[in-house]
Amino acid sequence: MKLTQPIRNVVELDKIKKYYCDIKPNKRNYLLIVCGLNTALRISDILKLRWKDVYNESLLSFKSHIDVKEKKTGKKTTIFINDNLKEALASYLKEIFEKKENLCEVMEQFIFLGQKSENKPISRIQAFRIISSAAKKCLLSQKVSCHSLRKTFGYHAWKKGVSPALLTSIYNHSSYKITTRYLGIDQDDRDEVFCLVNL
Numbered sequence: 001m002k003l004t005q006p007i008r009n010v011v012e013l014d015k016i017k018k019y020y021c022d023i024k025p026n027k028r029n030y031l032l033i034v035c036g037l038n039t040a041l042r043i044s045d046i047l048k049l050r051w052k053d054v055y056n057e058s059l060l061s062f063k064s065h066i067d068v069k070e071k072k073t074g075k076k077t078t079i080f081i082n083d084n085l086k087e088a089l090a091s092y093l094k095e096i097f098e099k100k101e102n103l104c105e106v107m108e109q110f111i112f113l114g115q116k117s118e119n120k121p122i123s124r125i126q127a128f129r130i131i132s133s134a135a136k137k138c139l140l141s142q143k144v145s146c147h148s149l150r151k152t153f154g155y156h157a158w159k160k161g162v163s164p165a166l167l168t169s170i171y172n173h174s175s176y177k178i179t180t181r182y183l184g185i186d187q188d189d190r191d192e193v194f195c196l197v198n199l
Contacts, residue, residue, distance in 0.1 A: 003184075004145050004148050004151060005148065006148060006151035006152040006155035006156075007140070007142070007144060007155075008188075009141065010156075012140045012141065013156075015138040016033060016131075016138050016140060017034065017037065019137060020033065020130075020134060024137070027095050028092055028112060029130045030091075031088045031089060031092045031111070031112075033134065034085055035088070036131070036146060037152055037153055038085040039079045039085065039153070040150055040170055040171060041068060041070075041077075041079065042072060042146075042150060043146035043147070043150075044072065044124065045068050045070055045071055046112070047123075048071070048121065049068075049110065049111045049112070050107070050108060050110055051108075051111055052107040052108065053066055054066055054089055055089075055093065055107065057103060057104070062086050063081060065081060066078070066081060073172055114126070127146050128146055131144060131145065131146055131149065132144055132145060151184060154170075154171065154179070154182055154183050155183050164176060164180055167183070
């Protein structure tokens with residue numbers, strides 16, 4: 001089985017990000033992609049997020065961080081909520097508030113609530129369909145899965161100079177070797193280094 005790869009091309013990355021914003025507007029689906037790209041969390045951990053995990057009801061503002069106990073590893077991690085993620089969260093929460101007035105009720109809901117259920121998030125299969133459908137419609141040059149978004153975060157962080165050692169900590173990987181495989185470094189990336197270090 002071929003390993004899932006990150007979305008390396010920034011133009012393609014921008015296309016998939018904007019698909020549920022501009023082409024087929026759906027604030028929940030848009031947030032799913034933005035959340036996957038900006039948190040480096042596995043889809044199983046993203047889907048279990050509730051509004052109370054990201055929003056402080058007493059202060060009526062978004063939290064600065066998300067605290068998560070990872071389902072796969074059992075490890076605790078803290079994720080900073082960056083501006084792009086906060087903006088997508090705020091846009092979707094505003095839409096929810098227009099339909100429901102009870103803030104306490106909303107805070108207990110899953111962020112990625114399924115349409116057929118009052119108390120369950122969308123399934124992993126549905127999340128995959130949402131993400132892969134956007135990739136197909138945007139004519140991306142590769143197949144994209146939920147895990148592609150997690151890997152894309154690391155790849156672009158690495159391209160911006162973040163050390164793989166720090167990414168090992170962010171991903172909660174057991175070894176540096178796993179992280180380097182995760183980054184999906186290919187021949188073009190290697191060639192770029194030789195062009196830069198032109199002694």
